[in-house]
Amino acid sequence: MKKQPKRFDMYRQANKPKWYLKIVEFVGAPFYMWFNKGHVKTEKSVKKMKGPYLILASHASFMDFAQIVCGLMPRTTGWVMSVEEMRRGNWLMYGIGGMPKRKFTHDIVTAKHVMRYIKTLKHTCTIFPEARFSLAGVNERLDDALGKLCKHLKVPVVLFKANGNFLNSPQWKKRPYKRIRQEAEISLLLTVEDLQSMTADEVQAKIEKAFERDEYRWQVEKGYHIKCKTRAEGLHRILYKCPACGQEFKMKTEGIKLWCDDCGATWEMDTLSRLNGVNTEAGFSHVPDWYNWERVEVRKEVQAGTYHFEDDVRVEDYYSTEIGFINVGDAHVVHDKNGFTFMGTVDGKPFTLNKPVSSMYSVHIEYDFLGRGDAFDIATETTSYFMFLKTAENYLTKMHFAQEELYDYYVRK
Numbered sequence: 001m002k003k004q005p006k007r008f009d010m011y012r013q014a015n016k017p018k019w020y021l022k023i024v025e026f027v028g029a030p031f032y033m034w035f036n037k038g039h040v041k042t043e044k045s046v047k048k049m050k051g052p053y054l055i056l057a058s059h060a061s062f063m064d065f066a067q068i069v070c071g072l073m074p075r076t077t078g079w080v081m082s083v084e085e086m087r088r089g090n091w092l093m094y095g096i097g098g099m100p101k102r103k104f105t106h107d108i109v110t111a112k113h114v115m116r117y118i119k120t121l122k123h124t125c126t127i128f129p130e131a132r133f134s135l136a137g138v139n140e141r142l143d144d145a146l147g148k149l150c151k152h153l154k155v156p157v158v159l160f161k162a163n164g165n166f167l168n169s170p171q172w173k174k175r176p177y178k179r180i181r182q183e184a185e186i187s188l189l190l191t192v193e194d195l196q197s198m199t200a201d202e203v204q205a206k207i208e209k210a211f212e213r214d215e216y217r218w219q220v221e222k223g224y225h226i227k228c229k230t231r232a233e234g235l236h237r238i239l240y241k242c243p244a245c246g247q248e249f250k251m252k253t254e255g256i257k258l259w260c261d262d263c264g265a266t267w268e269m270d271t272l273s274r275l276n277g278v279n280t281e282a283g284f285s286h287v288p289d290w291y292n293w294e295r296v297e298v299r300k301e302v303q304a305g306t307y308h309f310e311d312d313v314r315v316e317d318y319y320s321t322e323i324g325f326i327n328v329g330d331a332h333v334v335h336d337k338n339g340f341t342f343m344g345t346v347d348g349k350p351f352t353l354n355k356p357v358s359s360m361y362s363v364h365i366e367y368d369f370l371g372r373g374d375a376f377d378i379a380t381e382t383t384s385y386f387m388f389l390k391t392a393e394n395y396l397t398k399m400h401f402a403q404e405e406l407y408d409y410y411v412r413k
Contacts, residue, residue, distance in 0.1 A: 007382060008083060010100055010109050011411055013116065016123050017076045017097040020250060025096070028338040029069035036168065036177065042186040046158055049188075052124045053156040054114075056146075057208060059138070060166035060175075061214075068126060077124045078117050080110060082131075082364075083318065083384055084377075088350070097123070101273040101396070102379035103131050103364040118153055126160070132212070134362055135397065136238050136291040137166040137215035141362055141404060144412075147204030150195060153406040157190035159210050163218045167226065167273065169264050172367060173234030181293045214320070216273050216287050225271040232256045232269040237367050238397050239290050241297060244282035251392050260276045286404040298401040302337075307402055309335040309395065313387040314373075315346055325370075325386065333387060335399060337406060340378060342387075353378070353385075358411045363403040365396040 004037040013148030017025075032038070038403065046053075057064060068077065085091045086100055093194060099113040117125045151159050164182035169175070175332040189210055195203060217225075235258050245264035252261055259266040265280040274285045284290040298332035301307040310333060317328045331344025331351055339356040340363075355378055366386075373388040374396050387393060 004163075008086065008318070010083070010102070012105075012185055014078055014096070014097055014099045014113055014121075015094055016121055018095045021092070021095045022076055026073055027071045028065040031033065032066045032181075033070055035065075036063060036182070037179065038063050038067055038070075038107055038182045038184075040071040040184040040186065040215065042071040043188055045188045046186055049156060050121050051155065052118045053158050053162055053380060054118065054153055054212075055124065055126040055158045055186075056135070056163055057128050057160035058211060058213065059119060059130050059132065060137075060162060061169040062133045062183055063165045063168065064128070064160070064162060064184075066180075066258065067162060067165075068186070071160070071184070071186040072124070075124065075360075077126045078121075078277075080127045081127065084325075084386075087318070087324050094322075097125075099125075101131070102384055103377065104362050104389070105379045106359065107381075114149070115153065127205075131362070133171045134166050134215075135171055135400070136214075136255055136288050137170070138288045138291070139211045139311045140215050142204075142208055142211065143361065144204065147200040147202070150190065150203050150207070151198075151200050154195065156188060156192060157207075158186060158210045159189040160184060160186050161210070161213065163213065164224070167219055167224075170234070172237035173230075176230070177230065178228045178231060180224050180226050181222075200283070210294050214288055220272050220274070223272075226273060227271055231387075232254055232271070233256050234367075235268070235269070235287070237394060239287070239294070240394050240397055241294050243284065243290065243293065244280050251394075253361070258378045294397070295401045295405070298398060299405045299409075302402065302405040305337065307336060307406070309333075309392070309399065311392040311395070311401070312390040313342075313343075313344075314390060315344065315351070316375075316386040316388065317346075318377075320382045331387070335402065337410060339406075342378075353380070357406045360403060361407045363400055365400050367396060 085102040101110040162184035217293040236253045242260035245263035247262040250262040267275040316325045327345035331342040334341045342353040365376045375386045375388045
């Protein structure tokens with residue numbers, strides 16, 4: 001009988017970065033930075049620190065990793081990373097100091113890995129606390145327990161903050177690169193003395209304030225022009241609702257144009273990423289303003305009790321690094337005030353799963369994940385299911401808003 005392969009082991013302990021992979025990082029990261037207009041500045045106070053510290057980093061593209069590596073050299077860091085990133089190989093991801101995390105879950109496994117890495121291995125660790133790439137060039141939500149973790153670790157907290165990384169490769173259209181200058185800074189955010197004198201809530205508030213950013217506003221202030229002729233393509237992924245007629249999921253993009261297929265309202269994106277109405281005065285010039293308006297519209301649905309979504313999904317199981325993703329079945333999903341509810345057939349057996357609103361303060365979404373379609377992932381204690389929407393078109397951004405607003409309305413508030 002063929003031996004059943006083991007599932008991914010969330011409890012495997014992390015290593016310090018391997019010496020030979022340090023060399024690869026130290027050679028590859030500066031070259032990647034130079035080729036893609038990346039820059040980073042590190043405060044002297046950070047360079048002078050002797051012991052380990054915790055790095056809290058904004059997250060917008062792969063450039064983040066290269067900038068952190070270059071900003072810390074000759075020191076190195078371990079990395080908290082999404083469990084599916086381990087598909088690139090255990091030898092590589094554990095070799096660079098990787099620690100797996102299932103996104104938007106309340107497990108303490110990863111927190112224990114971080115504590116061991118800093119307190120026992122005495123090595124710096126980097127966390128991307130937004131737990132996703134930025135969707136609209138602005139800060140995303142942070143876990144409410146981040147302040148408690150920082151106080152418990154009792155080491156300095158360092159901030160990595162970047163601008164331009166998102167604009168160069170936005171999640172709604174990663175390629176081609178937009179060829180814009182990317183600037184990052186590594187600075188001391190909290191000393192050990194600060195952590196001792198502040199409450200966990202005060203630490204949390206300071207971190208959330210430090211993470212506030214708006215890359216579109218930064219671009220205008222800097223005067224950095226994007227001359228890519230397809231700079232608006234894919235923008236309908238996040239700007240899915242027409243402010244002229246109110247229709248959802250009818251927005252389309254091509255070249256530098258964004259338009260509504262229902263009413264015909266059209267906008268053009270200029271080289272400073274501002275949207276200008278062609279045949280309408282409706283809408284927003286500033287992309288984050290449009291994005292935030294959509295969130296408010298979803299909030300109204302949640303508060304009125306009318307938010308409801310359902311569709312059929314293809315279920316893929318991230319089994320392990322060696323096996324990767326497996327197509328395990330199909331299900332019907334309902335998303336409402338009860339959270340995510342799935343019913344279907346998985347692994348040839350009846351499949352029922354409910355993730356209540358209280359279990360997830362947000363949801364991880366991926367536009368055309370690995371070229372296989374729009375997906376969102378749902379984590380259980382043993383695996384991460386990637387749910388690929390079968391019929392709903394361009395729904396992910398609204399789902400992302402809805403889960404956060406549901407959590408705010410029924411749990412946080």
